Amino acid sequence: MAKAKCNPQPNEFNKDTEFGRGEIKDNALKAVVTSQLFRTRVVKAKKGKGSFNRKMKHRGKEPYSKFSSKWILNRAFFLLRVKELFD
Incomplete structure (x- = not known):
């Protein structure tokens, strides 16, 4: 038999994601969008x-x-040698 997949449902809002903003007080969406997670990256x-x-x-x-x-x-x-010759 195959193992049953267990997807734990969080009871509270998940605060594990680090946005680099400290404690978010006012606009949570702006804090998320301007965080390091959403920074554009150039991939070679x-x-x-x-x-x-x-x-x-x-x-x-x-x-x-x-x-x-x-x-x-x-x-x-x-250039130093040329300067010495003409001085």
Whole structure:
């Protein structure tokens, strides 16, 4: 025989859900909707469109990417040398 499923019916309002609002006094619906549970999340696709992951050795090589710290330091030292030559 199959086990009988037991669905416990709560006698009182279930207060186990944490909304991150402390004690709700005035507008319970607003407190629920503006809580962390309803915050939008961005999920990176694992397959399909938008799922491509570049390998670490090729990251940052695009011309539109941010400059690397190595490039910035080289540029700073170059400018210091040029300044010393002309002063």
